[in-house]
Amino acid sequence: MLGLGLSLFTGGSLKPYYAVVAAAFKDRVEADGGTVESMSCLKADLKVLNPIKPPAYTGLLNDYSGAAAAYSLRLLDNTYSGSAVRVRRASDNAEQDIAFSNNELDTATLETFASGTDAFVTTWYDQSGNGNNATQTTASAQPQIVSSGSTILKNGKPAVQNDGSNDYLVNTGGLTTSDNHMILSVHSNITSGFVFSLGYNDLNSILLWVNTSNGSRYWLNGSGNQLNSNEFTTNQRLTIGQQSSGTQSLYIDSSLNSSKSTTYVGDLVPDITIGYALRRNQGSNYYNGYIQECIYFNVDQATNRTGIETNINDFYSIY
Numbered sequence: 001m002l003g004l005g006l007s008l009f010t011g012g013s014l015k016p017y018y019a020v021v022a023a024a025f026k027d028r029v030e031a032d033g034g035t036v037e038s039m040s041c042l043k044a045d046l047k048v049l050n051p052i053k054p055p056a057y058t059g060l061l062n063d064y065s066g067a068a069a070a071y072s073l074r075l076l077d078n079t080y081s082g083s084a085v086r087v088r089r090a091s092d093n094a095e096q097d098i099a100f101s102n103n104e105l106d107t108a109t110l111e112t113f114a115s116g117t118d119a120f121v122t123t124w125y126d127q128s129g130n131g132n133n134a135t136q137t138t139a140s141a142q143p144q145i146v147s148s149g150s151t152i153l154k155n156g157k158p159a160v161q162n163d164g165s166n167d168y169l170v171n172t173g174g175l176t177t178s179d180n181h182m183i184l185s186v187h188s189n190i191t192s193g194f195v196f197s198l199g200y201n202d203l204n205s206i207l208l209w210v211n212t213s214n215g216s217r218y219w220l221n222g223s224g225n226q227l228n229s230n231e232f233t234t235n236q237r238l239t240i241g242q243q244s245s246g247t248q249s250l251y252i253d254s255s256l257n258s259s260k261s262t263t264y265v266g267d268l269v270p271d272i273t274i275g276y277a278l279r280r281n282q283g284s285n286y287y288n289g290y291i292q293e294c295i296y297f298n299v300d301q302a303t304n305r306t307g308i309e310t311n312i313n314d315f316y317s318i319y
Contacts, residue, residue: 066299067128073158075103076127086123105158107151119146134169143167164288168276180300184240186293193287194277196294199270218250227258244302253319254309
């Protein structure tokens with residue numbers, strides 16, 4: 001297109017099309033010793049001379065199907081028309097849905113609604129199309145997303161903050177698990193707790209857990225089947241637990257941390273919890289940290305893992 005070799009994407013977001021073309025054309029003209037007198041006229045001319053539309057945005061779920069539950073503060077599916085989250089502001093307990101703008105959380109609308117106060121998540125909407133929205137009706141247990149009028153950020157992207165005391169979101173009996181699956185979370189630890197779990201208090205739960213002494217853990221089949229990462233960090237992390245063809249694997253930031261042969265007893269109808277799990281023989285474990293994305297695929301994604309990791313890292317710049 002005009003021989004400019006353009007890239008229309010930055011950090012997972014689509015750039016304004018004609019602004020990119022005009023800027024590149026201006027640079028080419030100036031490099032040849034010329035000048036561009038009016039950028040607005042140039043953009044108008046380009047619409048006539050080169051009326052090619054930019055490629056449509058595709059999200060993670062457009063490229064990789066099979067998600068049974070998907071929560072994120074970015075748009076994961078270009079066919080999804082719902083909101084990202086529903087929030088409550090502290091000043092008067094009013095609530096409002098917050099949608100997406102340019103495929104990311106609409107922080108301008110969020111902060112306007114918060115109006116200089118704190119805001120908390122009452123519902124994190126499921127983008128998988130299965131309606132597994134995670135909610136919290138108790139105000140004191142709602143994780144925070146705005147502090148004193150400003151969106152909470154980790155690594156420059158919006159994040160939901162759990163206090164490690166009583167914050168969590170839940171969907172009761174929302175889905176059926178399967179033998180081959182993937183569970184993942186983008187999170188930043190403060191101390192410890194369960195980041196994302198399926199099963200709530202059942203021995204066959206699928207859980208991602210962060211502990212200050214043992215690091216991130218991916219649990220399967222109760223206490224007899226778990227993988228440890230043997231590390232703890234407060235940096236932003238992409239943690240993936242994968243069950244495929246009788247092998248259980250734990251990946252931290254795309255690197256295989258540990259694996260072993262296992263048999264998972266599937267076909268549970270579990271609760272989904274974000275930021276908490278009541279683990280049998282382990283007690284209550286509320287997460288203390290920041291969560292930006294949680295997805296459960298109830299199909300085998302082993303061959304797609306590197307592509308999923310690349311999609312996530314391109315957006316969040318984790319590693």
